[in-house]
Amino acid sequence: MKMSLQQFTARSTHPQWYTGALLLLLVIAGCKKDNTYRNAKPTAEVPVNTYDFLKSQQGLYDTLLYLVDKAGLTDTLKNENITFFAPQDYSIKTALYNLNFSRGKYGFKGDWTLDSVPAAVWDTLLRRYMMRGKVGADSLQYADGVMLNTLAYNYQMNGKSVPTAASGIQNGGPLVLQYSDMNRSRFIRDWSTSITQSIDLKTANGWLHVLESKHVFGFVSLVPMAFPYSLNPIQSPYLGLPSPIPGTIEFEDYDDGGEGLAYHDNDGGNNGNQYRTEAVDIENCSEGTYNVGWTGGSEWLEYTVEVASDGAYAVALRMASGGGGGNFRLEMDGVNVSGTVHCNDTGGWQNWVTVNTTVNLTAGKHILRFYEESGGYNINKMTFYKL
Incomplete structure (x- = not known):
């Protein structure tokens, strides 16, 4: 130096x-x-x-x-x-x-x-x-x-x-x-x-x-x-990886991507003001975590899933209704796989019951849609079991 x-x-x-x-x-x-x-x-x-x-x-x-x-x-x-x-x-x-x-x-x-x-x-x-x-x-x-x-x-x-x-x-x-x-x-x-x-x-x-x-x-x-x-927004799993089937899917964990891509909601805000800031209506659930509420006809939520193997699956959905109940269906890649399923009035928006249906699925990665044909119920989670 x-x-x-x-x-x-x-x-x-x-x-x-x-x-x-x-x-x-x-x-x-x-x-x-x-x-x-x-x-x-x-x-x-x-x-x-x-x-x-x-x-x-x-x-x-x-x-x-x-x-x-x-x-x-x-x-x-x-x-x-x-x-x-x-x-x-x-x-x-x-x-x-x-x-x-x-x-x-x-x-x-x-x-x-x-x-x-x-x-x-x-x-x-x-x-x-x-x-x-x-x-x-x-x-x-x-x-x-x-x-x-x-x-x-x-x-x-x-x-x-x-x-x-x-x-x-x-x-x-x-x-x-x-x-x-x-x-x-x-x-x-x-x-x-x-x-x-x-x-x-x-x-x-x-x-x-x-x-x-x-x-x-x-x-x-x-x-x-x-x-x-x-x-442009892109649809992707909310938790980073596809939800496994068999397994349980929490309804509040719908995909990222926004309105018209990962979900459709008829109004412009989160009426429950919980968990996420988008227009899906999420509230605290008496069974723990959160549930989706304020459901209405033509609304839907999508989930990226990974099905382990071909075959029939039982689906158990935890639902509640204080307003007469309503109808829904499950779609896989745009195809109706459940037919119309009905949720009865359970006597309260936090009085939870299990609603059952069955679906036939093929192995691999898919987009699962929960379609609200009429609304009128709260939804907490759904569990898939291999038959």
């Missing part, structure tokens, strides 16, 4: 030095543990533009620069006076993996490459990492950070300087920057935040901060922008 950073810069005329510039900053950060370093201006400077500096970092930014070229932002990084919060290639690969995972979840092929995503999407998201002029650590030292308008489109981000701890000394380490996509919200809980790995590198035309490798490119925007279909 005898040679100063300025002396090292002045004596280095070979391109290989650029590869070690950021590493040197990290080494210096590790050697300095006190507030003198934290409050200093540890600025490294390279005599090349931002684009060429990133290009010299072998293997770290090849994918990033490919997207910069694809989006038509090459001249911007070479000539314009901007600050760039640079994501690393690993961040982009992670984002592409998430995109293909989402496509597979919706039944599409998960085989998209960088070129499958429209160039306009890459352009929009890359600009969220760029600001005009200098945005250095010294300008972001405010408790709530600083609102930053990105290059074009006037999209708002937030930057904040945060001191780190070192060797047990609070605020004794180097500064890092929190760079946050505000998601068009003033509430921090809605923000998506990444941390810098190194900061305040001065290039010939601007300033460079490098984001940590675990940052996901685009924050939370790449998947919905590149694959808008992912914004």
